[in-house]
Amino acid sequence: MKRRSVLRAAALGLAGLGLDSRFPAWAQSGSTGLRADMPTLSGEDIRLRIAHDMFKVGGRAGHAITINGVLPAPLIRLCEGQTVRLHVENTLNEDTSIHWHGLILPFHMDGVPGISFPGIKPGTTFTYEFPIKQSGTYWYHSHSGLQEQVGHYGPLVIDPAGAEPAPYDREHVIVLSDWTFLHPHEVMVKLKQKGGYFNRQRQTITDGTMSAAERAKWGAMRMDPADIADVSGSTYSFLINGHGPAENWTGLFRPGERVRLRFINASAMTIFNVRIPGLPMTVVQADGQNVRPVETDEFQISVAETYDVIVTPTAGQAYTIAAEAIDRSGMARATLAPRAGMVAAVPLLRPRPTLSMRDMGMGGMDMSGGSGGDCPPEHAAMGHCTPGQPAAPMHHSMRDKTSVPASVDVGVGVDMIAPMPVDRTGDRPLGLEKEPHRVLTYHQLAPLVPFHDRRPPARSVDIHLTGNMERFMWSLDGRKMNEGAEPIRFERNERVRVNLINNSMMNHPIHIHGHFFELVTGQAHGHPIKHTVNVMPGGKASFDLTADAPGDWAFHCHLLFHMHAGMMNVVKVRPLDDGGAA
Numbered sequence: 001m002k003r004r005s006v007l008r009a010a011a012l013g014l015a016g017l018g019l020d021s022r023f024p025a026w027a028q029s030g031s032t033g034l035r036a037d038m039p040t041l042s043g044e045d046i047r048l049r050i051a052h053d054m055f056k057v058g059g060r061a062g063h064a065i066t067i068n069g070v071l072p073a074p075l076i077r078l079c080e081g082q083t084v085r086l087h088v089e090n091t092l093n094e095d096t097s098i099h100w101h102g103l104i105l106p107f108h109m110d111g112v113p114g115i116s117f118p119g120i121k122p123g124t125t126f127t128y129e130f131p132i133k134q135s136g137t138y139w140y141h142s143h144s145g146l147q148e149q150v151g152h153y154g155p156l157v158i159d160p161a162g163a164e165p166a167p168y169d170r171e172h173v174i175v176l177s178d179w180t181f182l183h184p185h186e187v188m189v190k191l192k193q194k195g196g197y198f199n200r201q202r203q204t205i206t207d208g209t210m211s212a213a214e215r216a217k218w219g220a221m222r223m224d225p226a227d228i229a230d231v232s233g234s235t236y237s238f239l240i241n242g243h244g245p246a247e248n249w250t251g252l253f254r255p256g257e258r259v260r261l262r263f264i265n266a267s268a269m270t271i272f273n274v275r276i277p278g279l280p281m282t283v284v285q286a287d288g289q290n291v292r293p294v295e296t297d298e299f300q301i302s303v304a305e306t307y308d309v310i311v312t313p314t315a316g317q318a319y320t321i322a323a324e325a326i327d328r329s330g331m332a333r334a335t336l337a338p339r340a341g342m343v344a345a346v347p348l349l350r351p352r353p354t355l356s357m358r359d360m361g362m363g364g365m366d367m368s369g370g371s372g373g374d375c376p377p378e379h380a381a382m383g384h385c386t387p388g389q390p391a392a393p394m395h396h397s398m399r400d401k402t403s404v405p406a407s408v409d410v411g412v413g414v415d416m417i418a419p420m421p422v423d424r425t426g427d428r429p430l431g432l433e434k435e436p437h438r439v440l441t442y443h444q445l446a447p448l449v450p451f452h453d454r455r456p457p458a459r460s461v462d463i464h465l466t467g468n469m470e471r472f473m474w475s476l477d478g479r480k481m482n483e484g485a486e487p488i489r490f491e492r493n494e495r496v497r498v499n500l501i502n503n504s505m506m507n508h509p510i511h512i513h514g515h516f517f518e519l520v521t522g523q524a525h526g527h528p529i530k531h532t533v534n535v536m537p538g539g540k541a542s543f544d545l546t547a548d549a550p551g552d553w554a555f556h557c558h559l560l561f562h563m564h565a566g567m568m569n570v571v572k573v574r575p576l577d578d579g580g581a582a
Helices: 002-017 184-193 212-220 377-381 560-565
Strands: 045-057 060-067 076-079 083-090 099-101 125-131 136-141 153-159 170-179 237-240 249-252 259-265 272-275 281-286 289-296 298-301 306-311 319-325 331-337 459-468 473-476 488-490 494-502 508-512 517-519 532-535 539-547 551-557 568-573
Touching: 136 259, 136 306, 153 170, 153 259, 170 331, 184 560, 237 319, 237 331, 298 306, 473 560, 494 508, 494 532, 532 539, 551 560
Parallel strands: 045 083, 076 153, 170 259, 249 331, 459 494, 488 568
Antiparallel strands: 045 060, 083 125, 099 136, 136 153, 170 237, 259 306, 272 298, 272 319, 281 289, 281 306, 319 331, 459 473, 494 539, 508 532, 508 551, 517 539, 551 568
């Protein structure tokens, strides 16, 4: 209670003084971009101090957890080939941690309490030390409780040891995040009490394009076609570099420059659709890994993903960076301009999309049970139809659990099973299916350098993404990690295909620690190399993994409240010297 009183008094003091939130140099509006003379944390010894603090956005102030007194946290800039020591001081009255998202390092430096280290106790300092084996755009964040939601995150950029394959004249870091003045435990309580608590965009009797028959079928299955995001703009402010839409963070450029934008989705729960109207974007990196350049007009960035794009504005005008929440309940907005104070038109929020039968795991079927198209390969493999011919009418329901595999523990925490999930890695994201402009999909991503292990997988592992949306219960294969879920075990250097089957109507960004994987897209130009993949509702995504990092690693959905509710497990990679025990 004493701490709460102090924080409340501090908030009132800040409001009375009219102080703005404190931002690190890289995140200040009007930035000319990252420069060599900019205050940046770099070198072999770096000190970070985690503390309770205040944060102000939209004219309101609230409690935050900051690193070195700023939110977002300081930019850490390293070089491939160096060794770094990061001394992290915890001044909180609770345990904390830092996970180095996407970095290849020894498992005991990965920063996940209870899995790879005990956490950082109040009043203590922990030193992370590891070699830098890669380059690219990454980020770091707490893996303790719900601290990430209140500001415990920051960007990390690693320069390559050799030449930069995608040269540029100027660079800006663009950190997307979501902020709420509700305590994150309050958010969790509300979600548990009523799964759709924050959904203020439900269909009414008159809106939408659904027929009465379609509405009746959705109602009979007790499913909401507008249930797209668990936490929405009804409580969230969507931020770019810590600035709300009205504050309009601005990054500067000179016309004709190649400007690199390093997008990082550091949100707790929000998937964004990103576009810069009037300015094409060339994607050159995904999850820190270089890709063959591909030009697009819009891309979806799921929680914990990163995309580097290069834009070349030739006109001396302003451009709006629009990052629209997937449920279109709000937007993060910023500006690229030749000089401070310039603004561009801000696009209106587009109409809220609704889910379809494909999002229910029923492939291309329509509400009458037909396919609405030719027989997909996944259905043909199960003997449900003939390739090249229309699929026969079928009658399946996500509520039918009779076909559930034995590997899934079906209980109260599993209220739906996708009857006919298909690979959706080539699908345009929800709400962007009919946009007239170009929209990035995973199928367009090709690695600049092929994955180091060319062996075919020796075996296949299915992992079902399971949940009960009404009760806000989430799990893997119907089991929560904190309720004794059996770890996922891989042999050291084993090559394995992991099939993620989404048995829910929510997107799930799935992240594995300590490894990169090849996302299987079936494209001749090669499979993109990633550490996080967004698995679309009712769909499948497969990746090929080389288990070359011994130790215990976290494996989880990166929607923070899904992970906190139980959608997490441990991957155990057998070390060479353990005598064969995993």
